[in-house]
Amino acid sequence: MTNLTAPRAFHVMSKPTGAICNLDCEYCFFLSKDELYPGSGFRMDAEVHEAYVSQLLAAQRGVEEVVVAFQGGEPTMMGLDFFRRTLELEVRYAAPGQRVLNTVQTNATLLDDEWAEFFHEHGFLVGVSIDGPREMHDAYRVDKGGKPTFDRVVRGLEVLTRHEVDWNALTTVNAANGDHGREVYRFLRDDLGASFVQLIPIVERVTPELLELAESGWGDRPGQRPLYRQEGNLVTHRSVGAEQYGRFLVDVFEEWARHDVGDVFVSMFDTALAHWMGMDQAGMCVHARTCGDAVALEHNGDLYSCDHYVEPGYLLGNIAEGRTLLQLVDSPQQRAFGSAKLETLPAYCRGCDVRFACNGGCPKDRFLDTPDGERGLHYLCAGYQTFFHHVDEPMRVMAGLLRQGRDATALRDWYARADANRDAEEACTCGSRIPWGACHGD
Ligand code: SF4
Ligand code: SF4
Numbered sequence: 001m002t003n004l005t006a007p008r009a010f011h012v013m014s015k016p017t018g019a020i021c022n023l024d025c026e027y028c029f030f031l032s033k034d035e036l037y038p039g040s041g042f043r044m045d046a047e048v049h050e051a052y053v054s055q056l057l058a059a060q061r062g063v064e065e066v067v068v069a070f071q072g073g074e075p076t077m078m079g080l081d082f083f084r085r086t087l088e089l090e091v092r093y094a095a096p097g098q099r100v101l102n103t104v105q106t107n108a109t110l111l112d113d114e115w116a117e118f119f120h121e122h123g124f125l126v127g128v129s130i131d132g133p134r135e136m137h138d139a140y141r142v143d144k145g146g147k148p149t150f151d152r153v154v155r156g157l158e159v160l161t162r163h164e165v166d167w168n169a170l171t172t173v174n175a176a177n178g179d180h181g182r183e184v185y186r187f188l189r190d191d192l193g194a195s196f197v198q199l200i201p202i203v204e205r206v207t208p209e210l211l212e213l214a215e216s217g218w219g220d221r222p223g224q225r226p227l228y229r230q231e232g233n234l235v236t237h238r239s240v241g242a243e244q245y246g247r248f249l250v251d252v253f254e255e256w257a258r259h260d261v262g263d264v265f266v267s268m269f270d271t272a273l274a275h276w277m278g279m280d281q282a283g284m285c286v287h288a289r290t291c292g293d294a295v296a297l298e299h300n301g302d303l304y305s306c307d308h309y310v311e312p313g314y315l316l317g318n319i320a321e322g323r324t325l326l327q328l329v330d331s332p333q334q335r336a337f338g339s340a341k342l343e344t345l346p347a348y349c350r351g352c353d354v355r356f357a358c359n360g361g362c363p364k365d366r367f368l369d370t371p372d373g374e375r376g377l378h379y380l381c382a383g384y385q386t387f388f389h390h391v392d393e394p395m396r397v398m399a400g401l402l403r404q405g406r407d408a409t410a411l412r413d414w415y416a417r418a419d420a421n422r423d424a425e426e427a428c429t430c431g432s433r434i435p436w437g438a439c440h441g442d
Contacts, residue, residue, distance in 0.1 A: 009060055009063045009066075009293075010059075010060075010292075010293045010294065010295065010329050011067065011069065011293060011294040011295070012052070012056055012069060012294075012295055012296075012297050012325065013069050013071045013294065013295070013296045013297065013307045014044070014052055014068075014069060014070055014071065014296075014297040015070075015071055015072055015073055015075075015296065015297060015298055015299055016043065016044035016049070016070055016072075016073075016075050016078045016082060016299055017042050017043060017044075017072055017073040017074060017075060017077045017078055017299060018033065018034060018037060018040065018042040018073055018298055018299040018300075019031050019032065019033035019034040019042070019072070019073050020034065020042040020072070020073045020074070020077060021072055021073045021074040021077070021107070022074050022077060022107070022109065022110065022143065022144070023074070023107050023109065023141065023142065023143050023144070023149060024142055024143060024144045024146070025140055025141045025142065026140040026142065026217045026218070026238060027140050027172065027174060027202045027204050027236070027238045027239075029204065029228045029308070030072070030073065030228075030307075030310070031218075032218075032226060032227050032228045033227065033228070033298075033310050035226065035227040036227065036298075036310070036311075036312070037298070037299075037300065040299070040300065042073070042299055043078065043299060044078070044082070044299045044300075045300075046085075047301075047320055048299070048300060048301040048319070048320050049082070049085065049086070049089065050089055051301060051319045051320045051325075052297060052301075052319065052325070053068060053086060053089040053090060053093055054089065054092075054093040055319055055324050055325040055326065056068060056325060057090070057093045057094055057095070057098060057100070058093070058324075058326070059324070059325055059326035059329070060098075061095055061098070064099065065099045065100070065101050066094075066098060066099070066100050066101070067100075067101050067102075067103055068086065068090065068100055068101070068102050068103070069102075069103045069104075069105075070083075070086075070102075070103070070104045070105070071104075071105040071307070072105065072106075074106060074107055074110070075104055075105070075106060076104070076106050076110045076111065076115065077110070080114065080115065080118055083102075083104075083118065083124075084118075086102065087102075087122060090102075101123070101125060102122065102123070102124045102125070103124065103125045103126070103127065104119075104124055104125075104126050104127065105126075105127040105129070105170065106126060106127065106128060106129070106156075107128075107129050107141075107149070107153060107156075108126075108128045108129070108130075108152075108153045108156030108157055108160070109143075109149060109152040109153060109155075109156055110156070111156035111159050111160065112159060113159060113162075113163070115159070116159045116160050116162065116163035116165050117163055119160070119163070119165045120163045120164055120165045123166070124165065124166070125166045125167070125168070126160060126165055126166065126167040126168075127167070127168050127169075127170045127198070128153065128156070128157055128160070128167055128168070128169060128170065129141070129153075129170045129171075129172075130153050130154075130157070130169055130170075130171060130188070130192070131171055131172055131174070131176075131177055131184075132171060132177045132180065132183070132184035132187055132188070133183065133184070133187045133191075134148075134150045135176075136176050136177040136180065136184065137149070137150045137153070138150050139174070139176035139177070140174060140176065140238055141153075154192075157192060161193065167194075167196075168194065168195075168196030168197065168198060169188045169192065169194040169196065169197045169198065170198045170200060171184060171188065171197060171198065171199055171200070172199075172200045172201070172202045173199050173200065173201045173202065173240045173245055173248050174201075174202040174238050174239065174240050175202075175237055175238050175239060175240060175241070175244075176238070177248075178240045178241065178244040178245065178248050179244065179247075179248075180248075181247070181248035181249065181250070181251030181252045182251045182252060182254075182255050182440070184248075184252075185197070185251075185252040185255055185256070186255070189260065189264055194264070195263065195264050195265065196264075196265045196267075197264065197265070197266045197267070198266075198267045199248075199249070199252070199266065199267070199268055201240050201245050201380060201383075202238060202239050202240055203235060203239050203240070203364075203365045203379050203380065204235055204236040204238055204239045205230060205231070205232050205233070205234070205235055205364070205365065205367060205379070206231075206232045206234050206235065206236060207231050207232035207234070208232070208234060210226065210232065211234050211236070213226070214236045215236055215237060227311070229311050230308065230309065230311070230364045232367070233367040233368070235379065240380075240383075241383075242379060242380045242381060242382040242383040243382050243383055243386065244383070245380050245383035245387075246380075246382060246383030246384065246385070246386030246387045246390075247383070247386065247430075247431070247432075248383075249268060249383070249386075249387040250386065250387055250390045250391075250430050250431060251430055251432070252266065253266075253269060253387070253390070253391055253394075254428075254429060254430040254440045255440060256269060257394055257411055257412070257415055258412060258415045258416070258419070258440065259412065261398075261408055261409045261411045261412055262407065262408060262409035267283065267284055268284065269391075270283055271283025271284045271287050272287075272357055272388070272391060272395055273395055273398055273399065273402075273408070275287065275356055275357040276357065276395040276396065276398070276399040277399050277402065277403075280356065280359070281293075285362070286361055286362040287357065287358055287359050287361070288341075288359060289341070289342050289359050290338045290339055290341050290342050291305075291306060291337060291338045291340075291341045291363070292305070292329075292334050292335060292337055292338020292339070293329075293338070294306060294307070295316070295325075295328070295329055295334070296309075296310055297319065297325075298310065300318070300320075301318040301319045301320035301321065302315055302317075302318050303315070303316045303317060303318065303319055303325065303328050303329075304316065305333075305334055305337040306337070308362065308364045309337075309364070314337065316328040316329075316331055316333055316334055317331070340363065341359070341360070341363050342359075344363065344366075344376055345359075345360045345376070346360070346370050346374040346375075346376045346377055347370070347372070347374060348370035348371065348372060348374060348377060349370075349377070349378075352385075354384070354385060354388035354389060354392075357388045358378075358384045358388060360376075360378055361378035361379075361380060361381070361384060362378070365378050365379045365380065366378050366379070367379060368381065390431070394411055394414070394415075397411055397414050398411050419441065422436050422441060423436065424436055424437025424438075424441060425437065428440050428441065
């Protein structure tokens with residue numbers, strides 16, 4: 001096949017149970033996607049399963065490691081045999097020397113020793129969704145009966161830890177934990193032992209017509225959610241505020257930079273560093289220049305432009321019905337989706353001094369007007385500005401260290417030197433207006 005414009009490595013987020021999950025997190029945009037498939041059993045069948053694994057491995061020849069990713073809904077509801085078959089398919093279809101990393105994003109509530117042994121034995125990387133200490137986690141992460149889930153998640157994590165499974169934390173930043181960056185981070189690092197942390201802002205965008213239902217937690221019964229679309233310019237009370245998000249990131253950064261550079265990996269900080277190093281497509285897609293390299297695969301083989309655009313207008317095709325994964329990723333429709341992110345950037349962003357790091361954020365949340373009245377400014381712009389301006393100097397230091405072939409962990413010494421003569425009563429470096437000694441100097 002010639003003239004393919006698809007990226008050599010692209011990411012597929014597969015959803016073997018579609019939107020079906022055993023929990024009912026209030027802010028989950030994905031639960032309503034069952035509306036797209038009325039009457040479906042929501043289980044990836046053998047044909048689609050084989051098409052997914054075989055086509056992904058075939059498409060990514062020449063890539064050092066292929067990531068086979070399962071997300072949801074809740075993928076562990078497929079049962080272990082589904083994942084055992086995944087391994088068989090990988091053995092059958094991998095090219096000689098081709099390495100495969102399997103990843104699963106889970107709420108961890110269904111995990112037991114058998115799951116953890118399996119994950120450990122086969123080197124799975126397990127992402128666990130947890131939003132911080134009990135009261136913050138339980139604010140929105142509830143089960144179908146509205147009951148808290150913290151204890152069940154922590155039990156699942158304990159099983160993973162006992163079996164030495166590689167795991168990372170996926171933590172949403174929302175209205176309930178948004179003022180507690182350091183507390184959340186310390187909980188993940190110290191209480192749970194997390195060394196990889198992904199922070200995802202909750203921006204629950206809704207239309208005026210849907211606001212009331214959304215604010216009520218989408219009604220009393222599961223299944224009452226209308227299909228979630230990226231529409232409207234209002235947000236629910238569960239959404240993080242723009243400034244709040246920026247302060248949250250700064251709060252975590254000030255802790256991380258002093259103590260954990262090189263030991264704990266926070267995807268937002270790694271992404272920022274990559275941008276300060278001049279790599280504008282590296283790290284989190286939301287801050288890449290263009291989109292299009294991360295598609296979402298539904299249980300029935302339908303492929304969508306992105307996990308956040310599982311909507312009829314963004315359906316690329318079905319991988320079990322003629323066109324392959326690579327052909328769909330390479331389609332003009334998907335290439336146009338990818339470049340639209342850059343092409344629709346408002347003039348205000350194009351002139352922004354931190355645009356190289358921000359790139360205007362994810363198009364799904366670009367629903368504000370710029371100060372000069374152009375539509376398309378990201379909802380979190382104020383927070384992005386706060387964060388990217390705050391980290392400019394330490395990012396330059398780290399980038400400089402790396403360019404000299406030195407270790408970025410020397411940033412800790414840079415902070416230690418600056419902190420040595422700091423007065424406990426002076427305002428903290430994070431901008432909180434709390435005395436240094438009672439804030440990041442404690
Ligand atoms: S639309 Fe948003 S989430 Fe999807 S690939 Fe683009 S930046 Fe990422
Ligand atoms: S910080 Fe704001 S103005 Fe700057 S690129 Fe990002 S969204 Fe645009």
